[in-house]
Amino acid sequence: MRITHQSAYVLHRRPYRESSLLLDVFSRRHGRVMLLAKGIRQLKSRHRCAMTQFSLLSMSWAGRGELPVLTQSENDGPATFLQGPHRLCGFYVNELLLKLLHRYDPHVELFDAYHDLMDLLGTGMNTEAGLRLFEKKLLKELGYALDLEHESDGITKVRPDACYQYVPMFGPVRVERDIANKQSVRGATLLALSNEKLLDKQCLDESKRLMRTVINHYLGQYKLHARSLFKTY
Secondary structure, eight states: OEEEEEEEEEEEEEEETTTEEEEEEEETTTEEEEEEETTTTSTTOTTGGGGOSSSOEEEEEEOSTTOOEEEEEEEOSSOOOOOHHHHHHHHHHHHHHHHHOOBTOOOHHHHHHHHHHHHHHHHTSSHHHHHHHHHHHHHHHTTOOOOOSBOTTSSSBOOTTSEEEEETTTEEEEEOGGGOOTTOEEHHHHHHHHTTOOOSHHHHHHHHHHHHHHHHHHHTTOOOHHHHHGGGO
């Protein structure tokens, strides 16, 4: 099988033998694929651009089985350079995709959302809101879309002035303010996330806690190593 000129990002890479790499790639039309990049660590390799992360590439590969060989790679637009916390955000998102996406399962809309997020991280603007909206899109693509406008009965509308606990697979459960805790979120935050208008710090903080709770539920036993790196900033 031969696949040509696919828009793709490198999510992860690891050494293979003396001069090659195994690349975990997120492609627009074929989803996650594992590729063998032969000789890519040699200085004269024509595929060295495929060693970079966070930049859009055009890639081709060929071969049968679970490990096709990279046959072509080149930049497909301006390179994206992420630094400091923004680079850690990129690692975090890549790790989410590696742990939650199945191989060979295309997610065109999610790929486009990832592309937009990389552009946003490159500018360093509104990154917190961008991350929350990407997480929301990821959950929807996986079949775990959040109902942020109705309480857990699926009928009662969320009240902006009420306080909720979001229970994965059930939805927002209203709680009295006097027993609310750090995991509680305002109805106003749920609605802001639903409308993709996270405009104030409280909404951003609460939506971050909410998404962490939900994502941890679906990760199960898996832990995200990128989260521990944020403690250094």
